[in-house]
Amino acid sequence: MRISPDILAAARNDLSALVAIPSVSARDEGMEACADEVERLLAETGFSTGQHKGDVGPFVVGETGDGPFTLVIYNHYDVQPEDPIALWTDPPFVLTERSGRLYGRGSADDKGEFISRIAGWNLFRQAHPGPLPFKLIWIVEGEEEIGSPSLTRFLDSRFPDTKADLCWWEFGEVDKSGRPIILMGFKGILAVELECRTARADLHSSLGAIFDNPLWRLAAAIASLRDASGRILIDGFYDGVVAPDARSRALAATPPFPLESLQAETGGQRLLDGVDAETFYEHLNFEPCLNVNGFHGGYDGEGAKTVLPCTGMAKLDFRLAPGQHPVHIAALLRRHLDAKGFDDVEMKILDAEVLGVRSDPSHPAVDLGAALLEKWFGRPAVIQPSSAASGLAHPFVHKFGATLFGAGLTHHGAMLHSPDENILISHFENMIGFSAEFFAALCESAVTREAAADA
Structure with a gap:
């Protein structure tokens, strides 16, 4: 035409x-x-x-x-x-x-x-x-x-x-x-904000010998959420995930571009455990993932400041597979934090609309x-x-x-x-x-x- x-x-x-x-x-x-x-x-x-x-x-x-x-x-x-x-x-x-x-x-x-x-x-x-x-x-x-x-x-x-x-x-x-x-x-998406407070105001860092640090609390809480392969460690997280059909799996098994080109284009270098040139495209298409978008708190100015921060905040997003509902995943996240002893970490849902x-x-x-x-x-x-x-x-x-x-x-x-x-x-x-x-x-x-x- x-x-x-x-x-x-x-x-x-x-x-x-x-x-x-x-x-x-x-x-x-x-x-x-x-x-x-x-x-x-x-x-x-x-x-x-x-x-x-x-x-x-x-x-x-x-x-x-x-x-x-x-x-x-x-x-x-x-x-x-x-x-x-x-x-x-x-x-x-x-x-x-x-x-x-x-x-x-x-x-x-x-x-x-x-x-x-x-x-x-x-x-x-x-x-x-x-x-x-x-x-x-x-x-x-x-x-x-x-x-x-x-x-x-x-x-x-x-x-x-x-x-x-x-x-x-x-x-x-x-x-x-x-x-x-x-x-x-x-993929669907869940975006959350985590916050931890351990004091009314910032303290002298010498008091770190007796008082906990909110940034340590957040780091430990976030570290409990996934392993080095990127697999999410929240109980029930993968329940209900819809497996790809045979043709979708076959399409993803043959990447249309090599991993090296993606690394060259993005500058990304360190791969998750288990991800290689043969599997990266399947991960991109089918695997849920968890990202730490930002981690904030304490002193980040020039030079040293010996301070024990009173509060810290982190923003996270989950990219979800079909069959995972963002609101349900948020509830599982809250339950996981409580079960691991992080009930003092407050959670705010920022986005839970996209399946x-x-x-x-x-x-x-x-x-x-x-x-x-x-x-x-x-x-x-x-x-x-x-x-x-x-x-x-x-x-x-x-x-x-x-x-x-x-x-x-x-x-x-x-x-x-x-x-x-x-x-x-x-x-x-x-x-x-x-x-x-x-x-x-x-x-x-x-x-x-x-x-x-x-x-």
Whole structure:
């Protein structure tokens, strides 16, 4: 399918208009204006549209088509704050082209993804103007960058009985070699803060001969949580973990890149016990993990200060596998601390909303998408069973029953959430073409299924 110059020009103009709206959900800025623009783009291309109130930004919904197959597309129009502005080469809310890239806040995350798909939809409809033989629901939210606080509630109220076959997630990746990555899942997350206090105020360190130290208490408490292999030592932690299906395990057994390249790219050197070049990718995809994000307390200024701190604090996060509920894991953590004698360590839950999900990569739409991605990007697509990171995909997988499909244009140098956020123009154009042909292929397969059902 050929992408006409008119389609490309319109896509650039639409992306420029969206980037120009500083829809920063953290500041509740530009939400309504950006939602209106998103709704206009959907309505102009034949969708029945509407806006629905969220905690901060409105949800925009577009619906069209009918049939036995239902596709849900999820995007978001809110962006991260632009700070620090001084580090931007050009103004953050002006789409700027330099050296084959388009720069601007939201150019990648997530306005560029949305526009590439809507441009692909326009291209598809030019070639296929008739009735759509499958149901398409497009959901674009304005709160993703602040944790989607009202997404689950919105889906429950707006789509109480909706079932879907496929959820095209808000982003996907293209690796350094140009291979498109299809993400089939995400890990859940639990973030907590631990605090220990042993005195009213800091004491002279000589009193360390009789009084305990809160930093020692926290260090000992945290050390009790996992071993050198990274295995979590909390009783019941692994109960309920959903084992990967056979194809997911086979995909993870053949890493698409060597461990050495990951070490070179990140600078990470010391591996957990039991992790090596043969197993690292399985760990990234399937294994829960515990991280100490920060450890604070006492004196950390220049020179020495002989002080016994009165208080200390640590922040931790757990990346969880499907089947582990963050709230339940938090309760197990509290029980573990109490049982180990750390009942004086206070615990505050910071984030317990995101559950892990992992979809079956054997869904026919996944192989269909992989073949089309290879056509447009010129490299075989990599089907990754699960991202090592987290995303709020569980309402779509658990509530709608949809298979997750994460395919998009984000490249490793996109500078997400940072100054000079950007996309490669070639990736943008490839995703327009892929999107158009993906819609066409789903249309054809939907017609085939309906004909077979009628027979």
